[in-house]
Amino acid sequence: xxxxxxxxxxxxxxxxxVLQVGVVLAAAVVLLGGVGYLLGHAMQEYDYRVFRxxxxxxxxxxxxxxxxxxxxxxxxxxxxxVLLLATPIARVALSAFAFARQRDVTYVLVTSVVLxxxxxxxxAG
Amino acid sequence: MPTNVLxxxxxxxxxxxxxxxxxxLTGLGGGVVLVPMLTLLFKVDMRYAIGTALVSVIATSSGAxxxxxxxxxxxxxxxxxxxxxxxxxxxxxxxxxxxxxxxALAVVFGLFLLYSAxxxxxxxxxxxxSLPPDPIATRLGMNSTYPTPQGREAYHPxxxxxxxxLMAVAGLLSGLLGxxxxxxxxxxxxxxxxxxxxxxxxxxxxxxxxxxAASAGIYLHxxxxxxxxxxxxxxxxxAGAVMGSxxxxxxxxxxxxxxLAVVIFAxxxxxxxxxxxxxx
Numbered sequence: 001x002x003x004x005x006x007x008x009x010x011x012x013x014x015x016x017x018v019l020q021v022g023v024v025l026a027a028a029v030v031l032l033g034g035v036g037y038l039l040g041h042a043m044q045e046y047d048y049r050v051f052r053x054x055x056x057x058x059x060x061x062x063x064x065x066x067x068x069x070x071x072x073x074x075x076x077x078x079x080x081x082v083l084l085l086a087t088p089i090a091r092v093a094l095s096a097f098a099f100a101r102q103r104d105v106t107y108v109l110v111t112s113v114v115l116x117x118x119x120x121x122x123x124a125g
Numbered sequence: 126m127p128t129n130v131l132x133x134x135x136x137x138x139x140x141x142x143x144x145x146x147x148x149x150l151t152g153l154g155g156g157v158v159l160v161p162m163l164t165l166l167f168k169v170d171m172r173y174a175i176g177t178a179l180v181s182v183i184a185t186s187s188g189a190x191x192x193x194x195x196x197x198x199x200x201x202x203x204x205x206x207x208x209x210x211x212x213x214x215x216x217x218x219x220x221x222x223x224x225x226x227x228x229a230l231a232v233v234f235g236l237f238l239l240y241s242a243x244x245x246x247x248x249x250x251x252x253x254x255s256l257p258p259d260p261i262a263t264r265l266g267m268n269s270t271y272p273t274p275q276g277r278e279a280y281h282p283x284x285x286x287x288x289x290x291l292m293a294v295a296g297l298l299s300g301l302l303g304x305x306x307x308x309x310x311x312x313x314x315x316x317x318x319x320x321x322x323x324x325x326x327x328x329x330x331x332x333x334x335x336x337x338a339a340s341a342g343i344y345l346h347x348x349x350x351x352x353x354x355x356x357x358x359x360x361x362x363x364a365g366a367v368m369g370s371x372x373x374x375x376x377x378x379x380x381x382x383x384x385l386a387v388v389i390f391a392x393x394x395x396x397x398x399x400x401x402x403x404x405x
Binding site: 050054060 | 131337
């Protein structure tokens with residue numbers, strides 16, 4: 001219903017849907033990347049006892065995108081992880097929009113602070 | 126011990142599946158079980174373990190919140206207001222985690238587990254909540270209603286500032302240890318804010334994903350999240366959580382709760398010992 005403020009119930013329905021779609025999408029991408037990773041590395045040895053940190057292409061958004069477009073299984077998994085991290089962020093962004101439609105200035109501010117903190121974490125570095 | 130990537134993925138996936146079922150049945154998040162499993166059983170460095178656990182925490186919390194939020198229990202305004210505290214705390218926690226040696230992290234984690242074991246054991250009872258409206262909560266539009274067998278009932282959140290402070294601590298622990306710290310969030314909303322129990326648990330679940338996402342971004346950029354660990358753990362936990370929520374209606378979780386408390390207690394002691402001995 002355009003022009004009318006969204007009710008809390010409608011917003012909650014929509015938030016639930018966003019979360020559901022986000023998680024399913026992220027899991028599907030991780031599964032695809034995982035199959036690719038296992039096909040290429042199944043018999044490889046591993047060692048997680050010593051922390052080395054991930055290489056640049058697995059820890060920056062730019063590197064992950066580039067690798068995922070090149071269909072590197074490990075980068076596709078990381079892309080799924082990024083989609084998963086983006087899911088709560090999308091939920092918060094949607095809440096901010098919904099509060100704006102309700103002309104609830106206090107909660108537009110509150111939600112914007114949370115959104116900024118989340119974006120700073122995901123986009124920094 | 127698994128020797129190659131395929132075996133590791135299969136075993137981790139299976140373990141995470143179990144953690145997902147237990148999490149759904151008892152309400153205790155995956156992180157509490159996953160970090161000790163990864164470090165003690167699979168000998169994974171604490172930093173990789175924390176990064177991996179955070180990913181699974183976001184997955185299960187978002188999955189569960191999707192279902193809860195539509196049942197009309199969770200209080201979106203309370204959740205959003207307190208998320209300012211939890212996300213700030215989580216960013217601080219993720220920052221601190223980079224400065225603290227892993228052996229010290231293991232000790233802190235062990236102590237956190239002890240507290241979780243205690244919370245898991247404790248019986249829960251719904252008390253009557255006919256409290257007068259609090260002026261701050263009213264100003265913030267937090268008063269609401271929730272569904273009961275007798276229709277929707279009103280409730281009035283109390284002591285907003287104290288709850289906010291506790292949430293900052295919950296966020297800090299979440300960012301520091303890679304857990305959802307749902308137990309602490311529920312405690313704050315249930316005991317301090319005096320929300321109905323079902324409102325506390327569902328709102329907590331709603332907040333956990335956002336809290337974990339705040340620190341997970343930092344961990345990703347710091348190279349703590351490895352695809353070879355994240356893949357089996359995230360998929361396993363999600364499958365387990367779906368299975369667990371199906372079982373939930375059929376099984377009573379009482380006996381399982383006691384068993385889990387015992388297991389967590391043992392893991393807590395193990396984590397503290399490993400941390401103090403410098404094995405982690």
